[in-house]
Amino acid sequence: xxxxxxxxxxxxxxxxxxxxxxxxxxxxxxxxxxxxxxxxxxxxxxxxxxxxxxxxxxxxxxxxxxxxxxxxxxxxxxxxxxxxxxxxxxxxxxxxxxxxxxxxxxxxxxxxxxxxxxxxxxxxxxxxxxxxxxxxxxxxxxxxxxxxxxxxxxxxxxxxxxxxxxxxxxxxxxxxxxxxxxxxxxxxxxxxxxxxxxxxxxxxxxxxxxxxxxxxxxxxxxxxxxxxxxxxxxxxxxxxxxxxxxxxxxxxx
Numbered sequence: 136x137x138x139x140x141x142x143x144x145x146x147x148x149x150x151x152x153x154x155x156x157x158x159x160x161x162x163x164x165x166x167x168x169x170x171x172x173x174x175x176x177x178x179x180x181x182x183x184x185x186x187x188x189x190x191x192x193x194x195x196x197x198x199x200x201x202x203x204x205x206x207x208x209x210x211x212x213x214x215x216x217x218x219x220x221x222x223x224x225x226x227x228x229x230x231x232x233x234x235x236x237x238x239x240x241x242x243x244x245x246x247x248x249x250x251x252x253x254x255x256x257x258x259x260x261x262x263x264x265x266x267x268x269x270x271x272x273x274x275x276x277x278x279x280x281x282x283x284x285x286x287x288x289x290x291x292x293x294x295x296x297x298x299x300x301x302x303x304x305x306x307x308x309x310x311x312x313x314x315x316x317x318x319x320x321x322x323x324x325x326x327x328x329x330x331x332x333x334x335x336x337x338x339x340x341x342x343x344x345x346x347x348x349x350x351x352x353x354x355x356x357x358x359x360x361x362x363x364x365x366x367x368x369x370x371x372x373x374x375x376x377x378x379x380x381x382x383x384x385x386x387x388x
Contacts, residue, residue, distance in 0.1 A: 176349075177325040178306075178342040182251050184326070190244060197240070255327070259340055263308040265376075267299070271311075271318030271331040271353065274360035283383040293363030299351065300369050301343045302376035311337040319355035322368055328354060343370040 174184055268279035275291040278299050291297030301307055311320055313331040320339075321328040329339045353364040371379070 172326055173324065173345075176343070176345050177327070178344070179255055179325050179327045180344075182254050186247050186251050187326070189247070193240060193244065255341070256339070258338065259306065259308070263340060264305040265302060265307045266310065267301075267307055268310045269299075269312070269320055269331065270314060271320065271357075271364075272314035273316065273358045274353075274364045276320075276351075276353075276364070276366045278366075280380055280383055283380040284387050286387050287380070287383040289383075291366060293360050296363075296365045296367060298367045298369050300371060300376060300379050302373045303343060303346050303370050305373055305376075306340060306342045309339040311339060316357050317355055318353045318357050318364070320351070321354040322349060322351045324349040325368075330355065343368070346370050346372065 172180060172184055172187060174180060266281050268281065270277040270279070274293050276297050276299075277288060277290045278297055279288040280300075281287070289297045309320075309329075311329055311331045312335075313333045315333060317333070318331045319328055320331055325341065325343065327339070327341060329337055331337065347370055349368045349370070351366045351368050353361060355361075357364065
């Protein structure tokens with residue numbers, strides 16, 4: 136084998152040796168990591184996490200493959216002489232491939248996104264266990280608990296963010312409204328966000344599965360003090376949740 140060919144083959148093996156381990160590493164991470172999210176925190180996580188992981192793995196594989204092609208071209212198709220290189224007008228199979236492959240990737244991701252979104256936003260066919268009303272206003276949140284009475288409301292301020300209580304393992308229906316402009320009811324750890332719109336009522340249902348306190352915030356620029364429009368979600372046992380409702384009910388007396 137000519138020396139030049141051996142050199143080129145060696146370089147090709149090095150490129151493959153770099154790309155393959157990176158791909159396997161990325162794929163392996165998807166099995167042990169939520170890529171920024173924890174599995175099982177809520178019913179939304181149970182639905183969305185595999186899509187989140189799949190999208191990142193797809194992006195990683197495409198990125199590595201594209202980088203490999205760039206490196207391949209840079210190594211094996213660099214200028215070798217002063218001779219003008221052969222000109223190719225078109226290559227139909229390659230052009231068809233780089234048109235169809237991105238279309239297929241987008242179509243598959245879109246299909247899975249539409250499927251999971253419909254599951255997350257679907258209303259229960261049976262009666263949910265709890266109702267909580269959420270109202271966004273400039274620049275804080277207001278949470279109402281109808282089970283504790285008509286006036287069982289907790290109102291926050293930018294300096295004193297409110298706490299949203301949820302019972303562990305029991306489905307909650309949220310009724311979302313806005314008093315002024317568009318806000319975003321966002322609980323990052325639960326992989327959930329829905330807009331609160333003036334004049335429009337939105338509904339959202341999900342179950343919190345793990346006891347703890349999780350940050351929430353508005354993720355839509357809503358005015359001067361948008362950055363202070365935060366809240367906390369406190370997931371407690373069902374007994375502790377009932378005790379909290381009793382405290383709210385007693386405070387109205």
